[in-house]
Amino acid sequence: MRRTIALIATLLLASGTAFAGAPEENRARDAVSVLDKIMRIPEQSVPQSMLDNAHAIAVIPGVVKAGFVVGGRFGRGLISVRSADGTWSNPSFITIAGGSVGFQAGLQSTDVVLIFSTPRGVDSIVHGKFTLGADASVAAGPIGRTASASTDEQLKAEIYSYSRARGLFAGVALDGAVLSIDDRSNEAIYGRDTTPRAIFEGRANPPPAQVVAFRDRLEEYSANRHYRPGDTRSPQPQPAQTAPNGKDDAQGQPQPAETVPLKHD
Numbered sequence: 001m002r003r004t005i006a007l008i009a010t011l012l013l014a015s016g017t018a019f020a021g022a023p024e025e026n027r028a029r030d031a032v033s034v035l036d037k038i039m040r041i042p043e044q045s046v047p048q049s050m051l052d053n054a055h056a057i058a059v060i061p062g063v064v065k066a067g068f069v070v071g072g073r074f075g076r077g078l079i080s081v082r083s084a085d086g087t088w089s090n091p092s093f094i095t096i097a098g099g100s101v102g103f104q105a106g107l108q109s110t111d112v113v114l115i116f117s118t119p120r121g122v123d124s125i126v127h128g129k130f131t132l133g134a135d136a137s138v139a140a141g142p143i144g145r146t147a148s149a150s151t152d153e154q155l156k157a158e159i160y161s162y163s164r165a166r167g168l169f170a171g172v173a174l175d176g177a178v179l180s181i182d183d184r185s186n187e188a189i190y191g192r193d194t195t196p197r198a199i200f201e202g203r204a205n206p207p208p209a210q211v212v213a214f215r216d217r218l219e220e221y222s223a224n225r226h227y228r229p230g231d232t233r234s235p236q237p238q239p240a241q242t243a244p245n246g247k248d249d250a251q252g253q254p255q256p257a258e259t260v261p262l263k264h265d
Helices: 002-018 022-039 048-053 120-127 152-156 183-190 196-200 209-221
Strands: 056-068 070-081 092-101 107-116 138-140 159-165 168-171 178-181
Touching: 022 056, 022 070, 022 107, 022 159, 022 183, 022 209, 056 092, 070 107, 070 120, 070 209, 092 183, 092 196, 120 178, 120 196, 138 168, 183 196
Parallel strands: 138 159
Antiparallel strands: 056 070, 056 107, 070 092, 092 178, 107 159, 159 168
């Protein structure tokens, strides 16, 4: 009997170790799925220019809002930061929580996407809890290929927020929601005592493929980022222009035509 109990305990321990990261990996899969569904229809997605210029992107699938009269919302997701060379970091896990008051009933699940236009919001999350609208300005993001911020508030926003519920994708107001680092999930994926800063800077243990896929999908959807003044990367060299006479011209200006003396009989 003792041997049987010991064997069962060993199997349970091994099983728990093998599936320790399963919830986090499933969450990463869900986040990738949210990105795919949102970007599938360019006319109803996050504008490409916002993706190309984003400092960080967070995707929180299945944020639950529930309650009667006094309600609340909670969700778990991932956030990646753009590195100095333009590539995306491995993601850190985060949570979102917030309360709301009003006439409401039932339960609603919503996917949330946050586009960070400056590093300040991410720095605040890394150092502690961060409240949207209080610690940084947040605005409902525009959608579509040619969409642009249409108000002064949007033009100055540090974070643009989006939601996807029942197949519909649109900007959403999230003032008062609190973002925090999910240390427990980070530990399950990257190991003990792993800081979000170490994850963003590539100094943490390599994550499983499901988590890497989130970073790779961001690379795919924001691959058309162009060099802008102030970037730490050097602009890509431009090919030399060719003049009409077939010779390369360093200034990109056509060379004057060559003259050949006429022969006299």
